Amino acid sequence: MMTKYLLFMVLYGSANSYFVVDAGYRTCDMFPVVLNTWAFTEATEKAWETVYLRNKSAVDAIEAGCTTCEKLQCDGTVGYGGSPDESGETTLDAMIMDGETMNMGAVGALRRVKSAISVARHVMDYTDHSMLVGDQATRFALSMGFKEESLQTETSHAIWKTWKDNCCQPNFWVNVSPDPKTSCGPYKPNPKKHAFERTKQKSVFSEKNHDTIGMVAIDFKGRIAAGTSTNGARHKIPGRVGDSPIPGAGAYADGNVGAAAATGDGDVMMRFLPSLLAVEEMRKGESPGAAGEYALRRIAAYYPDFVGGIVVLRKDGEYGAACHGLSTFPFSVCTQGSNKATVHNVTCMR
Incomplete structure (x- = not known):
């Protein structure tokens, strides 16, 4: 069955003057850019402050931005006190990836530690591993000085x-x-x-139960990074790990090409590595918006009812987004000309 997809209109130009084209949102010069899923503007602005006002790295910006959402419990889908599993416990997934070095760190089903993205950063910076999970990830976090506390509210x-x-x-x-x-x-x-x-069930994911902040950023040196943080699927089976901490699924960054971050029905999306697919499409010359659409189109061919969105950032600063199964998909951007985040809405494919 052929599925019809709707492309979205986009902006192009300098931070102070834009005009409409159909290729992607773009800044004229190499300059820091922060882009994340959903209208999580506080997280966007914290990342922007880190990468622009404080002149820190893109990796630092990702950690700062995702930490902000963890503390604010963005939409109840990020951080402590949200998305309890079948036993009533909240557990956390997160990842961070440095496109300059292709190094990454992730945690899955992290228990009793609130700072998931920072624990993932410690996995990247202080181990040769890429991912730690469950109670073992908690023990690692405690050994690195993180505090153990209940994530239930x-x-x-x-x-x-x-x-x-x-x-x-x-x-x-x-x-x-x-x-x-x-x-x-x-x-x-x-x-x-x-x-x-097996009978296919309607997706339980929606605008308010969407699983994740996904963030990508470029710093003044042109370095690019990506990351995610989430408390996962509400009422998940204990031990479930979704797409968010999986490189290429929840997020991916390649300093030679760009980065992408996805959100939505993680159990479906992780089977297709949409963030990697989007980056690889940009490597072939596609615009960020078209690359994101291609990645979601691959999923919809098998799962026409899945719900998800993706933000995509090319190394030259052009960015775009695509979505499926929702009415619209908001995403937040900070770039040259303003310290305030702008929220764009993309009309989704169905």
């Missing part, structure tokens, strides 16, 4: 209790008994069902 507990009182709906179980559409389990594999019989 009254709000997250209330979300979890409401879900339990609603027969644990929705959830992420399939091909099990008792019926996960009417029961909280415990579940056992159903030998009468097979993977090919």
Whole structure:
């Protein structure tokens, strides 16, 4: 079945004078740029302050921006006190990638430590590993001086209790008994069902349950970086790790080309590495907007109901975005001419 996709109009020009074209948002000269998913303007402006006013690196900007969202609990999808899993616990995923060195650090299912993006930065800076997960990631964080504390709040507990009182709906179980559409389990594999019989369920992701801040940035030296932070899918099965900390899925940066960061239905999106796909399309000469659209088009060919968005930044400062399954997708930008973030909205493909 052929799916129809809608391209979006874009801006082009200097920070003080733009005109409409169909290629991407672009700054005229090499200059710092900060770009992130959703209208998380406080995070954008903190990253901008770091990379522009303080003349820090793109990696520093990513850490500062994502940390801001962790503290503000952006939309309840980033940081502590949001997206409880089936047991009521909030766990965190994050990654940071340096496009200059192609080094990265990530944490998955991080427990009882709030500063997920900074722990990921410590994995990158102080180990030869790329990712640590679960309680072992927590132990690493504590050894690096991070504080151990509960990530549960009254709000997250209330979300979890409401879900339990609603027969644990929705959830992420399939091909099990008792019926996960009417029961909280415990579940056992159903030998009468097979993977090919699986019924596709409507995505639980939306504008307010979208899983992640994804951020990309360029600094004054032209170095590019990318990162993510999230508390994952609400009511996930404990131990679940989504796309956010996976390089090429949640985010990707290549100093020779550019960077991208994705958000949305992570269990689907991680199977296609959309951030890597977008960067590789730019390597072939595509504009950031077209590269992002291509990456999402690849997913929609298999999962036409998936929900997600992507922001894409080329090494020369041109940027764009694409989305699928929502009405619109807001993303935030800071660049030359203003210390305030601008929110753009892209009309999504369906």
